[in-house]
Amino acid sequence: MLRQFLPQTLKKLSLFSGLGETEGMALLRQGEPRWYAREQYLFRHGDPILHFYIVCSGAVQLFRETPGGNEITTDIAGCGQALPLTEIFKAPVTVHEVSAFALSDTVVLEYPASWLREAIRNPVIARNVLSAISNYAHMIEVEAEHKNSMTAAQQIACFLQRLCIIHGLDPRGFDLPCSKAVLASRLGMKPETFSRALASLRENGIDITHNRVAFRNLPGMDEYVCGHCSIADDCHPHQAMKRLSKNPEYSC
Amino acid sequence: MLRQFLPQTLKKLSLFSGLGETEGMALLRQGEPRWYAREQYLFRHGDPILHFYIVCSGAVQLFRETPGGNEITTDIAGCGQALPLTEIFKAPVTVHEVSAFALSDTVVLEYPASWLREAIRNPVIARNVLSAISNYAHMIEVEAEHKNSMTAAQQIACFLQRLCIIHGLDPRGFDLPCSKAVLASRLGMKPETFSRALASLRENGIDITHNRVAFRNLPGMDEYVCGHCSIADDCHPHQAMKRLSKNPEYSC
DNA sequence: CGACACTTTGAAGACGATCAACGCCGGTGG
């Protein structure tokens, strides 16, 4: 039964936080569970915007295709993430501009688009949705800035570091959520560039082999912690970032 | 009296749309009018987030400064725009990550940050705020994509075209809202790059001299209109865009 | 084993960044 995913989804879901567990579960149960096989589309560029989804398990790639054939991934959504965040409230537009694609077998809860528009009558939910979109917008802003000021290797390091933090992964060894090609597209670079950057990362304490990432080199782990990200500051990821930047400054 | 700006601000303000004029004016009147001289800061990176602003006249530059001394402009807010959109609802963070700077003498309405958090109890306002943030997030996404797929000249053309559309300016001649250096930073490029791109733009029907922009070359203006942007498709801006792209495709 | 997708590597090219110099203009002060 697909509903088995609900409790763990609720834990990771910021959208219903502050509502209490019973109310949160009740809202989750209003969603229609759907199962998508790997490589299936949830929706495609050009489809009318009909639904709102919460990912329960698996991973969904959101990407935008340009007329020129370029394809850039805007987000990789895992358990607890809602989508499509940026489209569901876009003013008069009623058509998807991004496509959503299951990177692995995926379970989602599906709500009618109108459901969310009603749900924000609850001020707590409205705040949560606003928070989610704001955080997302902020992330894109920062990444756009990084594209202007960091090398490919630095961007990858930064992204992996964040991945670790957000999903609570072990920096000493964790698996990438998707292929390197998708990751490259997520960071707005070509697969070749990504691949080449791996050498530089390896020299600086970040090993990536197959789908496994490991931040090496850990003199004083867990000693002092950077305010931003609750990862030891003088340890793996931060150290690697510092080594990667010529000037000792970097933005986290 | 600064309140003279209210009616024209309301017209351009999407935040209170759908409320009726009397209610909209009432909400505007709850804001405290403030006047900032050119080159003054509304707030700076690191300040606590205390207020929410609606721009009535003038222009406000929002920018982010990196530790490395890089400075990239995230937005240039004119009449009717609200700020800081992406920060005011950011989860537990209480400190500005961007600075706001008056590019010219500017009048704004100032609200306590808590005011907005209350205001979204009104579902109409909540929707409007969500719309505004969504649209903004979408814009950044598209621009990030452009940075990967377009040359400097194309990005500038695209930006100018949008400027025209959004603010209802005359493509045959309008003034830039700020200096070229700020514009360059807004597009994430160096002033030199911007300057060099002007030559290419001029060859393709976009003249920029001093602060004045003119889209030249207009065979069938006002004839057929592109769905996206209600500007004649085979006329100035679009034509220029097409000429600038090697492959005849471009994303608007 | 062979087909295929994914990844890596190499060599060439394009583009923007950087550093430096110059022109233009408005403002200040003698």
Add this chain to the structure above:
DNA sequence: CCACCGGCGTTGATCGTCTTCAAAGTGTCG
């Protein structure tokens, strides 16, 4: 009134990084 200065914009030469095109390597699955 003119000389000087500083901000801004332009132009040139060079450099570094990413992209592109091409080819070879690696892994998986039938």
